[in-house]
Amino acid sequence: MLDAQKTIHLADYQPFTHLVERVDLTFRLAPGATRVLARLHLAPNPARPGRHPLRLDGEGLRLVACAVDGQAVAPALDDGGLAIAAEDLPEAPFLLETEVEIAPEANTALEGLYMSKGMYCTQCEAEGFRKITYYPDRPDVMSRFKVRIESDLPVLLSNGNPVGSGPGWAEWDDPWPKPAYLFALVAGDLRAHSAKFATASGRPVDLHIWVRPGDEDRCAYAMDSLIRSMRWDEEVYGREYDLDVFNIVAVDDFNMGAMENKGLNIFNSRYVLASPETATDDDYARIEAIIAHEYFHNWTGNRITCRDWFQLCLKEGLTVFRDHQFSGDMRSAAVRRIEEVVALRARQFREDAGPLAHPVRPESFVEINNFYTATVYEKGSEVIAMLKTLVGDQGYKRALDLYFDRHDGDAATIEDWLKVFEDATGRDLSQFKLWYSQAGTPRLQVAEDWQDGVYTLTFTQATPPTPGQPEKAPRVIPINVGLLNPNGDEVVPTIMLEMTQERQSFRFEGLAARPVPSILRGFSAPVVLERDAPPEERAFLLAHDTDPFNKWEAGRALAKDVMAAMVLQDAPPSPAWLDAVAAVAFDEGLDPAFRALCLRLPAEDDMAQTIHAMGRIPDPARIHAARRALAGALAIRLGEGLVQLCRDLDEGAEFSPSAEQAGRRALRLAALALLARRDGGKLAAEAFAGARSMTEEIGALAALLDAGQGAAELQAFADRWGGDANVMDKWFALQVGLAAPGEAADLTERLAARADFDWKNPNRFRSVVGALAANHAGFHHLSGRGYRVVADWLLRLDPLNPQTAARVSTAFETWPRYDAARRRLAQAELERILAAPGLSGDLREMAERMLAAGQPA
Ligand code: PHE
Ligand code: ZN
Numbered sequence: 001m002l003d004a005q006k007t008i009h010l011a012d013y014q015p016f017t018h019l020v021e022r023v024d025l026t027f028r029l030a031p032g033a034t035r036v037l038a039r040l041h042l043a044p045n046p047a048r049p050g051r052h053p054l055r056l057d058g059e060g061l062r063l064v065a066c067a068v069d070g071q072a073v074a075p076a077l078d079d080g081g082l083a084i085a086a087e088d089l090p091e092a093p094f095l096l097e098t099e100v101e102i103a104p105e106a107n108t109a110l111e112g113l114y115m116s117k118g119m120y121c122t123q124c125e126a127e128g129f130r131k132i133t134y135y136p137d138r139p140d141v142m143s144r145f146k147v148r149i150e151s152d153l154p155v156l157l158s159n160g161n162p163v164g165s166g167p168g169w170a171e172w173d174d175p176w177p178k179p180a181y182l183f184a185l186v187a188g189d190l191r192a193h194s195a196k197f198a199t200a201s202g203r204p205v206d207l208h209i210w211v212r213p214g215d216e217d218r219c220a221y222a223m224d225s226l227i228r229s230m231r232w233d234e235e236v237y238g239r240e241y242d243l244d245v246f247n248i249v250a251v252d253d254f255n256m257g258a259m260e261n262k263g264l265n266i267f268n269s270r271y272v273l274a275s276p277e278t279a280t281d282d283d284y285a286r287i288e289a290i291i292a293h294e295y296f297h298n299w300t301g302n303r304i305t306c307r308d309w310f311q312l313c314l315k316e317g318l319t320v321f322r323d324h325q326f327s328g329d330m331r332s333a334a335v336r337r338i339e340e341v342v343a344l345r346a347r348q349f350r351e352d353a354g355p356l357a358h359p360v361r362p363e364s365f366v367e368i369n370n371f372y373t374a375t376v377y378e379k380g381s382e383v384i385a386m387l388k389t390l391v392g393d394q395g396y397k398r399a400l401d402l403y404f405d406r407h408d409g410d411a412a413t414i415e416d417w418l419k420v421f422e423d424a425t426g427r428d429l430s431q432f433k434l435w436y437s438q439a440g441t442p443r444l445q446v447a448e449d450w451q452d453g454v455y456t457l458t459f460t461q462a463t464p465p466t467p468g469q470p471e472k473a474p475r476v477i478p479i480n481v482g483l484l485n486p487n488g489d490e491v492v493p494t495i496m497l498e499m500t501q502e503r504q505s506f507r508f509e510g511l512a513a514r515p516v517p518s519i520l521r522g523f524s525a526p527v528v529l530e531r532d533a534p535p536e537e538r539a540f541l542l543a544h545d546t547d548p549f550n551k552w553e554a555g556r557a558l559a560k561d562v563m564a565a566m567v568l569q570d571a572p573p574s575p576a577w578l579d580a581v582a583a584v585a586f587d588e589g590l591d592p593a594f595r596a597l598c599l600r601l602p603a604e605d606d607m608a609q610t611i612h613a614m615g616r617i618p619d620p621a622r623i624h625a626a627r628r629a630l631a632g633a634l635a636i637r638l639g640e641g642l643v644q645l646c647r648d649l650d651e652g653a654e655f656s657p658s659a660e661q662a663g664r665r666a667l668r669l670a671a672l673a674l675l676a677r678r679d680g681g682k683l684a685a686e687a688f689a690g691a692r693s694m695t696e697e698i699g700a701l702a703a704l705l706d707a708g709q710g711a712a713e714l715q716a717f718a719d720r721w722g723g724d725a726n727v728m729d730k731w732f733a734l735q736v737g738l739a740a741p742g743e744a745a746d747l748t749e750r751l752a753a754r755a756d757f758d759w760k761n762p763n764r765f766r767s768v769v770g771a772l773a774a775n776h777a778g779f780h781h782l783s784g785r786g787y788r789v790v791a792d793w794l795l796r797l798d799p800l801n802p803q804t805a806a807r808v809s810t811a812f813e814t815w816p817r818y819d820a821a822r823r824r825l826a827q828a829e830l831e832r833i834l835a836a837p838g839l840s841g842d843l844r845e846m847a848e849r850m851l852a853a854g855q856p857a
Contacts, residue, residue: 005841010310010363016136017052018042020143021093025133027113029120029151029187031105034113035064038100038133043093051086054096057130057137058082060112061100069094082134098134107131108760108800116253117212119188120151121266125259126309126368129180139179139306140411147172149187155210157186159262161244174262176242177409179305184261186210186249193219197230199240205230209272210249218273221284221657222248222291229292232326237400239299248272248291252725255762255803256372258290260297267294270726270763276655278727280695281662288330293323299404307411309368313360313436314417316372317380324381331659334548335593341523341549344382347374349528350609352441354813355853356846357466361414361436366845369803375439382526383435389478389496389524390432391425399424431500432476439466442475442527450514457481457497457517458505461527467852474502480524480547483508483515488544494521516540521547528613535561539580548594555580555598559630560610563602566626568616573633581634585671586641592649593663599634599670601627604776605814612817619819624741624777635674645671646683655693662695669699676707688713698730705738728756729767736771736778744778745785752793759797762804769793773811780818784825787812791829794843795836802840809833809846816853827854 019042026037042054058081066073066082068089075082084096107114112131113122122132130137147158148171156165159182160174190210197205207226209219226248233239243263254268271290274283300322301315328336351357351374358371360380365371388396399421407416414436418429440463449456459479463472477499483492492515497506508515518541520529538561541554558577565571584590584598602610604627608618635642649668653661676684681704688700688710701717704710714735721727732751739747751757751768758764772790773779779786790811798805815826833839833847 005366005845007364007366008368010308010361013308013310015045015047016138016141017045017048018054018136019045020136020141022146023135023143024146024148026148027150027185029104029149029153031115032103034102034104036100036102036133038096038098038135040096040098040135041093042096044091051089051091053086054084054089055136056081056083056134057127058100058134059130061102061131061134063134064099064101065097066099067097070097081130100133102132109803110253110255110762110801111803113185114253116251119190119212119251120153120186121188121249121251121253122183122185122261123255123259123266124183124261125181126372127181129183132183135180137180138308139181140308142177142179142305142409142411144177145174145183147174147185149185151187153187153189155186155188155190155192157184157210157247157249157264159184159264161263174243176262176303178262178302179411182260182262182302182305184259184264184266186247186264186266189213190249191216193223195223195227197227197241197246199230200234201240203241203244205241205243206245208245208247210247211269211273212250215250215269215273218275218278221274221279222272222287225288225291226295228288228330229295229326232292232329233296233299233322236325236329237299237322237404239404241298242303246295248294252763253761255801255807258294260294260301262298262302265294268763270729273726274657276657276693278694278721278724279657280693280698280730281657281665283694284657284662285327285331285659289323289327292326293319296322296326303409304404304407305411307413309365309371310361310363311413312368312371313376313380313383314412314414316377317360317384318417320377320381321384324385332591332593332663335591335597335659335663337522337549338552338594338597340378341553344374344378344526345609346603346606348378348526349441350605350814351375351810352379352439352466353464353609353613353817355467355816355850356810356813357439359437359439359469363437367806367842369842370806370845379526386435386476386478386525387421387429387432389480390476390498391421391427395421395425395427434473434475438463438472438475439469440464440472442472442477442525444477444479444520444525444527444529446517446519446529446531448517453509453511455483455508455511455515456505457508457519458503459497459499460503461499462502467849474500476500477525477527479519480521481506482518482521482545482547482550483511484518484541484544484546485515486513488540490546491515494547496524518545518547518550520550520553522549523553533557535574535576539576542580542598543583552594552597555584556602560602560607563607563623563626563630564611564614566629567607567611567619567622573630575637578634578637582637582641585638585645591663592667593659596663596666596670599667599674601630601634605774608776608814608817617819618817620777620780620822621741621782631674632677635677638671638674642671642675642678643683646675646687665693665695665699669696669703672700673703673706676703676709681707681709685709685713694727694730698734702734702738705735722756725758725761725764729763732757732764733767733771736768737775739775739778741775741777741781742783744772744775745781745783745789748772748789759793760800762801765793765797765804766808769797770808770811773808779811780822782821782825784829787826787829791833795833798836798840798843799838802842805840806842806846809843809850812850815850823854827851 022041024039028035104113111128149156156170158172164171192208250269250272258267402420442463445460447458479497538558545551562574611618684703691697
């Protein structure tokens with residue numbers, strides 16, 4: 001591992017010295033010694049005049065042979081690649097042939113070519129291709145790939161279209177030029193779940209989902225999601241699929257969720273396989289969203305890719321935005337929006353408020369793998385949502401059409417992206433661009449004024465400093481606002497107020513009475529609205545707001561106020577809040593999914609973030625106790641109505657993963673969990689025994705564990721599902737996630753000692769170690785045991801799989817918000833990590849950035 005880490009800067013961008021006109025690859029697969037033969041048809045790049053040496057990336061490769069135009073050459077080799085001097089290269093197009101040997105079996109980092117349960121598989125984004133062969137491993141080098149695979153395994157797949165196969169070999173040709181990060185290869189004993197699709201213009205496409213034998217019958221929902229995604233992208237964006245086949249492969253060992261390789265998406269098996277008995281409703285929703293996400297990348301990412309990794313949000317922000325739109329169209333848009341915002345606050349606001357804060361388009365990095373973040377993805381999507389709000393639906397459509405027209409086949413930048421909006425709508429987006437370059441979540445304050453029939457809202461924006469960015473300029477913030485009458489009628493329907501200054505007022509005239517404002521409807525900008533509204537106003541909006549997001553938000557804000565008062569002032573649970581929630585919970589006119597969301601209390605980490613933003617130090621133990629007390633009070637307030645809810649929603653209907661049924665199950669399980677606090681889990685135990693779906697089974701088990709029951713059921717679950725890794729991941733994660741603060745670390749260690757704790761598998765690692773990190777009061781327990789156990793496991797995983805170790809390490813990103821004792825403990829663990837011999841560059845960068853927050857400025 002390199003010791004001196006190199007920082008890469010956006011400002012240093014230069015095109016590559018050469019063009020790669022074509023690539024022919026041959027793979028002779030063998031677990032311990034795979035040979036990769038590469039023929040690169042290279043030419044000097046006119047964008048880089050003059051003679052240049054050829055420098056190719058390569059890591060962990062054993063070079064067997066190297067020739068230029070058929071003549072053997074001996075390139076200079078170092079840890080990062082090879083170089084051939086300019087004098088040794090023709091000034092005209094030439095052929096470079098290399099042969100290397102690699103050992104997929106020994107690849108535990110799951111980057112490059114690796115093996116998972118006897119199957120060969122690749123992962124090349126961001127910089128994994130250089131672990132397969134010598135190549136200019138950067139996204140702006142796009143080329144046509146032909147691939148030959150030699151192996152005795154029955155299924156041999158790569159990108160593009162199949163062009164030939166025989167016993168022990170197969171050949172693939174991808175007609176679309178692509179960067180190396182979209183390369184993929186799979187070989188294994190796999191079974192297909194297949195279907196056919198015809199594009200709008202009549203191209204027939206064979207669709208296959210490849211899984212291990214026995215899993216074929218769990219692919220139907222993923223296939224259905226794929227077909228709906230393909231149709232949706234035609235109807236909404238006018239984008240058709242462009243190959244004869246589309247393959248998806250499910251693999252159990254995968255660092256991330258899924259990967260959009262051209263024509264050959266590779267998925268973490270947990271985001272493909274589903275049946276009612278094994279997948280929860282949340283799993284179904286996630287499968288639908290991720291299948292869509294990866295499919296949508298075919299246009300936003302593959303046909304138009306990124307010039308360099310600083311532009312990652314160009315493909316990720318846009319593709320997340322598109323998958324959000326799709327899920328909103330497939331399901332309840334209001335419920336989806338609430339869930340998106342809950343996730344945004346839990347992950348992105350948390351990131352933006354801590355030492356790892358960075359702009360949507362970072363300007364420098366050490367390890368690009370560390371920038372696949374909530375900021376790039378989720379905030380990147382919110383920025384596009386704001387653009388769409390600002391330019392309107394028609395403007396957005398014109399801009400996107402222009403984007404595809406102008407940039408198809410390009411490796412593009414954020415400048416290109418914004419330019420199409422400027423050209424299509426005539427707007428100047430220079431101030432808007434700050435959303436891409438300034439980190440941190442803006443705080444928005446509101447003052448109201450009511451005089452002589454004129455109502456004025458005055459907003460003030462301020463963004464706290466973030467690492468490397470002490471000063472912030474005011475941004476463009478689209479604020480969707482509606483006004484309600486005191487009797488609950490809407491008097492001003494949603495309008496967009498466009499804020500561009502630090503402080504700005506907006507006037508409303510012609511109102512008969514002082515209105516109640518509903519501000520930031522639909523969460524029209526990723527900001528923190530700091531408005532100290534009286535509880536009556538929040539309760540009023542919870543009851544009357546016509547904007548479903550703000551209706552929920554009012555209840556959420558009220559819950560946070562109540563919990564904060566319990567934590568900070570020892571206040572009792574507020575009866576006004578209890579009444580308001582009861583009214584929603586029993587309102588049969590409302591969508592059950594929405595009612596379930598209103599019964600969900602703010603997460604403990606979210607409360608810690610909120611209390612910290614109030615300028616106070618959050619105490620994890622008190623937050624935990626307050627949340628439990630509030631749930632207990634709610635259970636009492638809702639009373640026998642909970643039993644009724646459970647009965648009413650207990651349908652005998654045949655299972656469907658539909659959003660409608662999922663919403664009913666969510667409400668029933670929310671009621672069941674509250675009831676378990678009163679009846680000792682009697683009904684939950686019945687529900688567990690009679691469960692007809694994994695949603696019910698795991699939901700009932702969670703209710704039992706939360707009530708301090710469920711030992712027998714835990715055992716029964718393990719007996720039943722011991723052979724299914726994806727289901728057992730839920731079993732591990734649930735227990736650790738719900739463990740009492742003082743027990744979470746010990747439980748983690750006990751579970752980690754089990755034979756089935758296969759810690760080299762990223763899903764299993766996250767379901768145990770990641771679950772401890774997510775158990776707020778357990779991780780931050782004053783004993784320091786939570787910090788220690790997580791750090792121990794990070795250090796153990798790091799030499800094998802630095803990427804996953806670095807991702808899980810973000811557990812520590814909130815450490816500066818806590819008290820001195822906890823800070824000392826967390827800091828000591830981060831220092832212990834940094835001092836470890838042989839630490840990876842990935843984990844080192846993370847630990848250094850997190851520690852820097854503790855140093856005096
Ligand atoms: N590009 C993948 C996605 O969003 C994520 C990914 C990144 C997967 C890096 C693997 C490695 O959709
Ligand atoms: Zn993506």
